[in-house]
Amino acid sequence: NIHRHIERGTRPFDAAILGAREILYPIIAMTTTLAAVYAPIAFVSGLTGVLFREFALTLAGAVIVSGVIAVTLSPMMCSKLLKAENEHDKPGWLTRHLDRLFEGLKRRYQRRLNRTLNYRPVTLLVLAGVIAATGLMYMTTQKELAPEEDQGILFTFVKTPQYANLDYLEEATQQIYRVFSTVPEKDHVFAINGMGDVHQGFAGVLLKPWDERTRNHKAVLQELQPKIAGIAPALALVFSPPALPGSTGGPPVQFVITTTRDFRQLADVLADVEKSARESGMFIFSDSDLRFETPQIEFKIDHDKANRLGISMADIGNSLATLLGGNYVNLFDLYGRSYQVIPQVPREFRLNEDWLTRYQIRTSSGMLVPLSNVATVTKVVQPNALTNFQQLNSATLSAVPFPGRTVGEAIDFLKKKAAESFPEGFTYDFQGESRQFVQEGDTLVYTFVFALVIIFLVLAAQYESFRDPLIILIALPTSMFGALIPLNAGLATVNIYTQIGLVTLIGLISKHGILMVDFANKLQEEQGYGRREAIEHAAAIRLRPILMTTAAMVVAMVPLLIAKGAGAASRFDIGVVIAAGMTIGTMFTLFVTPAVYTFLARDHQKAMARARAETPAVAPVSFRGEVLAETLEEADAEAKAGLLFPAEPEPEPQREHPDDHLSPEARGFSSAASASSSGAHGPERRAAKRQSRRRRFPPAAE
Incomplete structure (x- = not known):
């Protein structure tokens, strides 16, 4: 913004002052908006709060410090480092190329925006369609608590029949050991027999470091599972450890059925659910802990x-x-x-x-x-275990979804099955990773809504209007739409990391609306523009900073998108949401926000006309026998006729004033301040006031 004034011929020092004044309120609005976005995350309870509390407070503090620097240090550095173009100091070829590029973009954007505003109902129809598509895409996108991370290790749970002994279990784990030994990426293999009792074992394969192997853990798991499932003596399950702490371990899906009925009825209900799970084709493995197969x-x-x-x-x-x-x-x-x-x-x-x-x-x-x-x-047959969950008879169905299926889909399927087939007196609950998903999965959704309400109230307080915040935030669904496109395409899922990215988009995308709406309001108030003329001019002037901030944010996400190793999946999810949301949301914002502004924004010219019409007329006041003009036009006419100001001798040559080195806009500010602070009386004071009323500065000077 300061560079724009320098290009118009303003001295760097004056341009720094005028440019900083012009964007002071937008900077305050953007800073408070971003800080308000992250503040609710710091108060989230549970696992999500533990993971993101430091993240939220750090970003909120950094944004506040950045806002202070933007209105203090940045203008000072611009006044010292930026220079006006002249014959001796011409910009380089890259600068000239970028200037031509942005000027060309500005002209093409102005033409397209003008044509778009001729068909504003079509723009609103497109906006409504995008909002509807956003809700549909969110509901159909796969959901999970956190993306599966490559932690460099795979675990195997081994279960043998109840009539088997330790020798039987050792034979099964020996076969698993031989299968694990064939994996090229393996670094170490281990097996533990008798985990809990002689019918269960535990094995695992430790993979080589990430830079020493070409396949990730998912590819290795997909290769191992069919081989492990083919081991006849035992039932074996290969799974990766949970991505988040706090889980009790075990398979990702653990569906607990509880009742006050006896265990035989419970076993029948569990068998029906397990049969449906296997027929659904959603699970690569399923097992239950209640079977009437233990010989006694x-x-x-x-x-x-x-x-x-x-x-x-x-x-x-x-x-x-x-x-x-x-x-x-x-x-x-x-x-x-x-x-x-x-x-x-x-x-x-x-x-x-x-x-x-x-x-x-x-x-x-x-x-x-x-x-x-x-x-x-x-010989009789008894249940293999009589377990209790929250003081109720219980049985647990453990399962692992197929690659490409998520825990959220599995939980939705089991909930639907329970609603359809459970007899009276049977309920369900979850354990392990599934319980975390149910308890924490929707936490950030409420945080998102709460942050949106806070931002709306903050903007309403700053602009003293409920219209302007609505116009600023109206393009938010378009950025959500852009962020959900890669998620719906299968590049990621809706999890706590992508939800953090969606919350961040609220503050990032609202910056564009703040820049355009604030400048358009100033043009209405100071230049007398209409709503359409003001928003067209404001959007064109603010196009360059909008594109620059968007490009900076998208480029900053590139390291997250190409990250490898530990934590790469979670970083990729955050990066893809912000990059896609900012890119697509910015393209929509440049056209949607101006269209909505022409409908909802306050028409300052009509408001000023109504205010003048409602103001009662003031009787003329005489001074030294002279009648003062009632209107500015009459004052101008009388001034030309010499009625208000007596003839004065030619002014004597004056010494150079300290303000002579200032630009015309800055000298105007200085002269107005001197006139208002001096102790002059009579026609001189009225002349200074009248001249200040007649003077119309450009927005930067105002």
């Missing part, structure tokens, strides 16, 4: 026979505990070292339940008889 052996004793043989219940219990329990009973010394005595029958004599009745026990007479004389063995 019931050892029934005939008390009458046992009593007749003199065998007590304690005798039978102690004998079985000694034969099968593997308990420590004593110590023995061998070569100076103590060893535990753990009695147990050899493994081949305890492989199945038939051996229970073949063991012998001593009767009261001292004879040994097999337990089959007093007991029988039967």
Whole structure:
């Protein structure tokens, strides 16, 4: 803005003062707007608040400091560093090329804007269509809590049948180890058998550093999952660790069904949900923690026979505990070292339940008889686990969505299924990453709305109008539309990082409207322009700073878009939202904001005319017997006729005044200030006031 005044011939010092005065209020508006955008984020609770509180406060503080520098240090540096063009100091070829480029853009933009304003209803129709498309795109875009990050490690959960033993589990994990060893990107493989019980194991593969491999973790996971799923002895699931802290771990989707009914009814409902999940084609893997498949052996004793043989219940219990329990009973010394005595029958004599009745026990007479004389063995099936969630009987469905599917889609599917098929008395909840998504997923949506309300109120207070903030923010849906295009195309999802980018766009895109609306209002008030003429002129003058700030912001997002390594996914999501939203939103703003301004903005000329019409006429006041003119036109006529000012002798040559080095605009300010502060009386004071009323400065001087 200062450079524009210098190009018009104003001295750099005067141009710095005039340019700073001209954009003082827009800078204040933009600074408060950006600070108000980030302030609500600092008060968000939960995981989102923990992650972004420092981010929000840092940016708000930086914006405030930047605003102070913009009205103090920047004008001073412009007055010292910028120079007017002359024969001895001509700009370089790059400067001349850029000036021609921007001038050409300005002329073409003015022509297009003029034609667009001839069809304002069409512009409003396009705006309404964009708003509707924005809402539709937001609802259809994939949602998740956070993008999946490449953390350089993949985990595997292994589950064997309930009748399996430790050897069975070791065979399964050995096969998984061999599959992991075939991955070119692997750096280390580990396996842990017996995580929780002998039916579960845990394995993982640590990948090489990012600069030593060409594939990311998703490509490796997509290759491993079919191979791991083909391992017959066990059910194995490969997954990456959660992208955000605070999760309990495990698969990304954990759907908990709760009820006060018994576990058999709960198992039936869970089986129906699991069947629907598998048929949906949305999940690459699903499993539940409640199955009636655990074999249980019931050892029934005939008390009458046992009593007749003199065998007590304690005798039978102690004998079985000694034969099968593997308990420590004593110590023995061998070569100076103590060893535990753990009695147990050899493994081949305890492989199945038939051996229970073949063991012998001593009767009261001292004879040994097999337990089959007093007991029988039967097999029944029991649930593998009886779990509780919030003091209710519960069962959990764990699943992993297919690549390209998100946790949000999976949760929506399970919620819909629950609403359709759950009997009365059954409810649902979530655990792990799914619970985080449900609790934190919509937090920033409310923050977005709250920030929008705060910005509207801040602008309304500054402009003392509800119209101007509405005009400034009317183009915000267009930037949301631009930001959602790459998200809807699958480049990213709606998550907490993209939502932060959408909140940031409120402050960034509103800067364009502030620049245009503030300047157009000044042109109406000071130059007497109409609404259309004022906004056309203001938009053309402010085109260059709007394009420059947009280009600067988009270029600043390039490092985020091309980032690699840890945290690259979250940085890419923020960058793509801001870059796309600013680019497309700016193109819409340049045409939508002027069209809406011509409809909603206040017509200052009509307002001034109404104010003059409502002001009562003032009777002429005489001074020294002379009648003062009632209007400015009469005063001008009387001044020409010599009625107001007596003839004066020719002025004597005056010494050079200290203000002679100032430009005409600055001298005008100085003379007006001197006239108002002097103690002159009579015609001289009225002449100074009348002359200041007649003088019409350009907007910069005003």
